Amino acid sequence: MSQKKPVVVVTRKLPDIIETRMMELFDTRLNHDDKPMSQIELIEAVQTADVLVPTVTDKIDLGVLSQANPNLKLIASFGTGVDHIDLATARGRGITVTNTPGVLTEDTADMTMALIMAVPRRLTEGERVMRAGNWQGWSPTGMLGHRIWGKRLGIIGMGRIGQAVARRAKAFGLSIHYHNRNKLPNYIEDELEATYWESLDQMLARMDIISINCPHTPGTFHLLNSRRLKLMPKHAYVVNTSRGEVVDENALTRMLRNGDLAGAGLDVFEHEPAVNPKLLELDNVILLPHMGSATIEGRIDMGEKVLINIKTFIDGHTPPDRVVQAML
Incomplete structure (x- = not known):
């Protein structure tokens, strides 16, 4: 039977x-x-x-x-x-x-790298200009963004996805830094040419781009809260393809609106599928519908x-x- x-x-x-x-x-x-x-x-x-x-x-x-x-x-x-x-x-x-x-490691790392490139280079802003019919032709000062080659990338969470992001970013000439619960073995650090920061606060204060690649746990809820976001330089960017709850979305939105951060690339949100409506008004933010692994x-x-x-x-x-x- x-x-x-x-x-x-x-x-x-x-x-x-x-x-x-x-x-x-x-x-x-x-x-x-x-x-x-x-x-x-x-x-x-x-x-x-x-x-x-x-x-x-x-x-x-x-x-x-x-x-x-x-x-x-x-x-x-x-x-x-x-x-x-x-x-x-x-x-x-x-x-x-x-x-x-x-x-999903490689797919999520691909999307993270896409946002690391797209936000400083204002890709979606340029695309909106084209679709709106507002482009007047090339200009020496038109749509100026920032070079990523030579910039410092701080990765929060150096597990499988964080390491895959680091490999891609290293190939694009970024300097790799990371904060993790534990320091990686020396051979992985050597391969990635990665610098470990035991103190997240110390790392945040020195980076040009922050990539969030840690899971959401009780210990990482609002890991990037208002106090920590204020440690970041005004020219810095935040990229999040992990979980929205890791970032205080209201605090991030306020800082982006006030010019206290240069921009953000967000694939995840604190109260999905709801998005802070003030984020939707900002040109210096790329918003994606949680498609990093899609x-x-x-x-x-x-x-x-x-x-x-x-x-x-x-x-x-x-x-x-x-x-x-x-x-x-």
Whole structure:
């Protein structure tokens, strides 16, 4: 007799090839219209699922998990960050949590480097001038930006993505600096020609560009608060492709409006999908809709990791991407 397939509830639309494979392997409930689930819908999902496949925008908190049926034993999250999941409650209920690390490193680093180049060189400003029909022809002083070659880049969070950003930035002639919970091994520092700053405050005061590449945890919430942002030179730029909550968005907006910072490139926001309306008024800011990891290759790789994590767990083994609290 064939073994009963586990009920897998997927909260958002995934690439077709991944959804098809899920349908083949499991008793799968898909979200065809891709509408984000409300808390009530998430509660209904955990009341029926053996496995929940949420995304980083689904808040799997105590209110949801406290309603879960006893058969829910795995949350196989589609994404790297796990700050949307109440890990302590999941652990207390005997629910294993997995994520999809590593596969988005190059995509996110590409987008970070694109913003590092685009903000100082005023790319989107120039594009808006063209579309508005306001270009009067080349001028010696027209659309002047800043050279990035020779500038100092300070990377906050030197994990996989931070190191991938450093490799790209080094090739563009930037001087690499970083702040991290731990100093990197000497051989990695030598390869990247990277300078470690134990003090974030000291680093911020000396950099031309800051790239935020650390995860959002309780310890990194508003890591760049008003006090720290004020340490940065007025000519400096902030690039964030990590999590919006790492930056005090209101403080950043005020400084950009007042000319206390030169500009910013933001792919993430503190209260997504809401964006501070005053940010939308600023020409010295590039705003992107959280698309740093948005490649079809990356999304399929993420889906394949989810499939492997579920299949491994169901077969009675420890899934390869199990999230352990101590790792965060």
